Amino acid sequence: AQKVTQAQTEISVVEKEDVTLDCVYETRDTTYYLFWYKQPPSGELVFLIRRNSFDEQNEISGRYSWNFQKSTSSFNFTITASQVVDSAVYFCALSEAATDSWGKLQFGAGTQVVVTP
Amino acid sequence: NAGVTQTPKFQVLKTGQSMTLQCAQDMNHEYMSWYRQDPGMGLRLIHYSVGAGITDQGEVPNGYNVSRSTTEDFPLRLLSAAPSQTSVYFCASSYSSDTDTQYFGPGTRLTVL
Numbered sequence: 730a731q732k733v734t735q736a737q738t739e740i741s742v743v744e745k746e747d748v749t750l751d752c753v754y755e756t757r758d759t760t761y762y763l764f765w766y767k768q769p770p771s772g773e774l775v776f777l778i779r780r781n782s783f784d785e786q787n788e789i790s791g792r793y794s795w796n797f798q799k800s801t802s803s804f805n806f807t808i809t810a811s812q813v814v815d816s817a818v819y820f821c822a823l824s825e826a827a828t829d830s831w832g833k834l835q836f837g838a839g840t841q842v843v844v845t846p
Numbered sequence: 847n848a849g850v851t852q853t854p855k856f857q858v859l860k861t862g863q864s865m866t867l868q869c870a871q872d873m874n875h876e877y878m879s880w881y882r883q884d885p886g887m888g889l890r891l892i893h894y895s896v897g898a899g900i901t902d903q904g905e906v907p908n909g910y911n912v913s914r915s916t917t918e919d920f921p922l923r924l925l926s927a928a929p930s931q932t933s934v935y936f937c938a939s940s941y942s943s944d945t946d947t948q949y950f951g952p953g954t955r956l957t958v959l
Contacts, residue, residue, distance in 0.1 A: 733888075735888075738886075764947075764948075766950075772934070772952070772953055773950070773952050773953065774936065774950040774953075776947050776948065776949075776950075779947050820888055820889070822889075832877040832878075832879050832894055832896070832938070832940055832948070833879070833891055833894055833904065834879075834881075834889070834891065834938075834948065835891075836881075836888035836889040836890070837888050838886055838887055838888045839886075839888050
């Protein structure tokens with residue numbers, strides 16, 4: 730069975746500090762996808778990244794970076810030089826790559842990030 | 847493209863009432879799904895469809911029905927609402943492509959009194 734654990738319930742930082750969100754997953758499949766979504770106070774879900782289980786390269790997008798480590802089943806997310814607009818709930822999610830499993834996202838409980846000026 | 851649309855945005859029901867949450871997408875996506883979001887629990891899959899005429903249960907299907915008569919629409923029905931169904935409901939869709947991603951609707955906030 731799939732499982733995604735986001736152990737950090739809430740993280741509070743001061744603007745310009747870096748913040749790292751942890752995500753640990755469990756799956757029996759060798760092929761799967763990992764995702765990060767952002768949910769700002771307005772409530773919509775914003776897609777941030779999708780990572781294939783065969784691609785362990787770290788990725789950087791502006792102030793965002795992701796560290797995928799298959800050996801520890803982790804897919805951590807770092808916001809560098811945080812800004813107030815980064816205040817949101819961030820969800821890590823997992824889906825299996827099999828055709829009949831596509832679309833079935835297993836979400837973590839989410840981490841609330843609070844960035845204060 | 848309007849993307850994924852959901853109606854209504856807000857709804858208050860009394861226990862035992864029935865209603866349908868609407869979800870539509872204009873991207874010709876084959877896959878559509880419904881999730882509920884509860885505090886501290888992330889999003890949980892309710893029902894799922896891989897195409898018109900085909901539906902499947904997710905993690906928390908009890909109390910909900912779905913059907914998929916067209917590619918565009920995937921309504922979620924509550925036959926007899928219960929307070930435990932108070933939640934925010936999200937609809938999502940995706941195309942069967944290796945490089946595609948899930949598109950989420952704006953959500954429906956449902957309160958059952």
